[in-house]
Structures are given as C-alpha cells and as structure tokens.
Amino acid sequence: MEAINPSSGRKDNLTMIAFTVVVLTAPLWGKLIGADYPDLLQRFAIFGLFAIGFNLLFGLTGYLSFGHAAFLGIGSYTAAWSFKLLSMNPIPAVIFALLLSGLFAAVIGYVSLKRTGIYFAILTLAFAQMSYNLAYSVLTPITNGETGLRVLRDDPRIIDTALGVEIQGPLLGSFFGIEMTGYSGFYFCAVMLIAGFYVALRVFRSPFGMKLAAIKSNQTRMEYTGYNPKPYLLAIFIISGMYAGLAGALMVIVDPLAGAERMQWTVSGEVVLMTILGGVGTLVGPLLGAAIIKYFENIFSAINESVLLATFDFLPEGLQEFMVTIVHPFVGGGWHLTLGILFMSVIIFMPGGIMEGIRHLTDWIRRRKE
C-alpha cells in the first residue's frame, strides 16, 4: 500500500515527470508495439483514467463498486448535450460531465454506502443497470435510446452561434479550432490523463488517502478513534465517479456519439478487471491494466484466419491447418479467451497484479546485484 510519506516529495516529482514524458511520447514508443495509431492511444488514455479513478475507491477503501459504468455513461451523455446545446469546444463538455457525474455519484454513493462488501457491490450494480435500462427506454428523449445520442448540424450550440463559430466539414469536437480527432484528440485525452494521475497521486499521498487506507484496514478502530468513515467514503466515491464521468466525456469528445451500451454491467466489470490485472491499490497498475486489455482487444481481435494462415505459412500444409485450428479460438472474436487466461494466470500467480510481478522482478535484480 502506497500512502502518505512526507519524505517522498522529490520522488513524487520524478514520478510525475517520468509519467508525463511517457504519456506524451506515446506515439513514438507506440510504434514499437504496433500501437501507434491515435484511436488506440486515445482508448489507452480514456480507460486509463477510468481505471485510475476506480482504483481510488477500490484500491484505497476496498469498496468494490460494480456500477461505475453508470458514471461513464452519464459523462458521455452530458458531453454530447454540451456539444449539442452549448459548443463543440470540449472544455464545457468536460466541466459539465464532471459536475453531473459527481452529482449522480453523490446520490448513488449515499445510498449504496449504507452497506458494505457484497451488498455494496450489488447496490451499485443495481443502480448502474437501472441507469442503463432507463437510458434505453424511458429516457429516450434525452438519450435517443438504441440509436444513441448524436450531434446534429441544426443543434442550437448557443455559445458557438453567439461567437459566430462555424463548424466546417464533419461535426467534431473542436478545441479552439483544433479538431479533436487523431493525434490532437489523443493529446487532449493525454493532458486529462496526466492531470487525473496527478490528482490521484496527491490523494494517495495526503492524510485523506491515509485515512481511507485506515478505513480499509480497520473501520471499527476508525470509529473509536474519532472518525466518521461515511463522509470519507462518500467523498472518494464522488471523486471516483467524476473520473468515470471524465472518461465518458472524453469518449464523446474524440467521437461525438453517446450510446447506452456504455452503461452496461460488462463495462463496470471491465474496469474491475483492468484494476485487478494491473494491481489494486497501486498508482500505475490500473493504467497498465487498462492499456493491456485495450491492446489485447485491438491486436488479438484483429487477427483473422487469413492472418493466421499467413503466419504459419512456413509449416507443412497439414501442420499449418492444425496450428490455425488450435490458435483460432484464441484470436479474432475469441480474444476474450486469451484475456481470460491471462487474467486467471495473473490472479493465481500474482494476486497483486502486474505491479506485484514488477516488484518481484526489481527485488530479484537488486538481490542479484548484491
């Protein structure tokens, strides 16, 4: 558990600088792993933010929310409405998404935090599924139901109209004239990710984060030590929900379309997987987990039979077909199988996630040096 350590100030600055450099140079190192296209890098950043925020709740307090997709969806719809009503500029979209997801998190958190453990998880899940179903049915005037909420050419866009900003060409998010697509879209997400990481680092290192870790460790002691744990839990639940809302808004900013499927429980489950895969309660782990899952999704799901046949071309004909048959279920549409195996191996052999593996590795290297 990383927590407050006043002497770590300098180390934190180094962490922050290193993190910033790594994120901003992503298009360069992305080449090495075949991930140097903006669409995937955007997803790294967006789901990274989602996972970092989720981990603030789950990693620090141990409260497993199974309904964070609701906030992702709320962020998305809010950003889409901000595009429709106010401006194609992403700044108001981000601000309103943060506010509204924070508000929803306050309500959902207030009710769900009346229970702990599995009951808390079920309550959050119930809220998220309710939101999902509402978005599909009753709330169609707001969410546009199954079709998804689109930005249209004849939307009012009050601010843009007042300032006389005309959108030429396709309707895309526009940061003072810079279209939020491709690498400029990625860099907008990257800046948000760096800001989000910085806030998470500060939460981890503050007395607030220390108290959250103490609540996870022994809530009874906290109460007899003079704390009311409820407002602490609610505060971090709201912050965590706002991260999800921001991630949802960024999805719309780089691709102006919001659909209800973003609120489905599988999305809530995905962020749990990302966090556990990377390392619960670590700063960088959830981000790694998010990147790995999104990378697998892209690379493995893109492999089809003809690619496999080409890969195993060097083998004699019978063996080639055999290998393709063996490998085929694990790629393409079956990439979830590969992910599942990876996930199970990590849980079984490194319950602390990839970060635990890295820690073991550095310890081993250090010992070898001595």
Place this chain on the structure above:
Amino acid sequence: MSDSNDNYVLEISGVNKTFGGLKALSGINLKVREGSTHAIIGPNGAGKSTLLNTCIAKLVPDSGSIIFAGRDLTDGMTPHGINQLGVSRVFQTPEIFPELSLLHNVMIPAFAKRDGFFKFNLFEWLRDEKQLEGEAMHYLDNLGLSGSAEVHAGSLSRGDKRRLELAMCLIQHPKLLLLDEPTAGMSRHDTNRTIDLLKEIKEGGMTKIIIEHDMHVVFSLADRISVLAQGAIIAEDEPEAIKGHPRVREAYLGSAEI
C-alpha cells in the same frame, strides 16, 4: 481530600444490561474522580468489558445513564462523537491498522484529534506534517516502538500491538482513557515499562479506568478499585482496603497472588 478530587469525570448511574436472559450488568453505579486511576477487577465474565463497552456506545445499556463532560453517553452518541469528547479506549484484543506502518497508525488518531471527525481539503497535501510526525515518533519512542516505525503493524507481536494501541490512544491526550487489560500478553519487562508510562501520564492529569487481571499492575496504578462480580459491584474502596475486604477475597482475590 481536596476539593478538586470531588470533581467527577465520569458518572455511571443505574446501568443495566441483559443479553437474552443473562443479566450482564445490574444497577451499576460508579463515579470516577478527575485525574484518578480507577481499576475495575473481577473474575472472567463479571461484566468488566461490557461496562466499558457501554461507555463508548459499543453497547447501549437497557437503562441508566453515563455522564461525561455534561453529556449522557448512552443517549444516541456515536462512537466517534464520544472519542471527540475526549474518551479513548484500548481494547482487549488490540484494534490497530494492520496494513499501515506503525508511524501511520499513530498519526491517524493525531489527525482525528486535530481535524475532527471529518475533514476534506483538496490542498491538505501542501501542509507540512513534520511536527505531527515528530509527535507520533515521540509516542512510539515512549513505548519502545520507534525502531520499527516503518514496519506494518500487522507483523507485530501481541504485546507490541497492545503498546502500539496505547500510543494511538495517548497521542490524542484523552480526558478519559479506558484500558482493557493493557498489559496482557506482555513480558514482565514491558509490563513494568507500561506501568511506569501510565504512572507518568497520571501526573499529567489524565483520568483512567483500567481493567486488569494482573494484581501487580492494579496495585501499582490504582487510586481506587471497584470489584465486579456477576454484573454487580460488590465492593469499592482504596487499594489497601480492598485487599482486606472479605467478600472480595472470597469472590476473586482468594486465588490470585497479591
């Protein structure tokens, strides 16, 4: 006796508590003088811990009142509210934060004392906590734990956990300190050290209620002793008088070494 000794910090009157058909506490009346150390002794199951639990809202008595600092602690008070009034408790099984370092274990109660039951400030990380950290180290040092300040508290021995919990309570400078067998599981050396420490804070004016089986500890510390048997107080007096009390000898001390 001087006048100040007639100031009572805690006044327990007519407290009853039953569990099912079992009468755990019956008509307990107890007054604890300011600055004194009041020991509660009695055989296992006499209701000693139950009595302390009613003082911190861990249990609500069926009837009676417990007045502390002008408030009735049995009247809808929360555990954290009672702590904020100035009551700290060392539990029979140490309640610590096993996953946190010793230093953080002691800093958490210090934050509670300074910042209240809830504080949220986005910029609190800007604040230098060196002073508070130094104070926490001081308390760890007092209990001989400063050598392992960075160790996770869960890895400590039972006796060390107890001392850590004591440090966590002492750093809050409580008006009333409730000690539930503070030296159980400690070596003789550590027990004596804890006695010395508790004597020292007595001079600081802290009022203490102590439950203890070790008569060496009780007679080293207590100004007054109440003897509890089957949920009722059968005797209350100064230590020397208790030693000679016939009912007490019969009920409890007979088998113990004094």
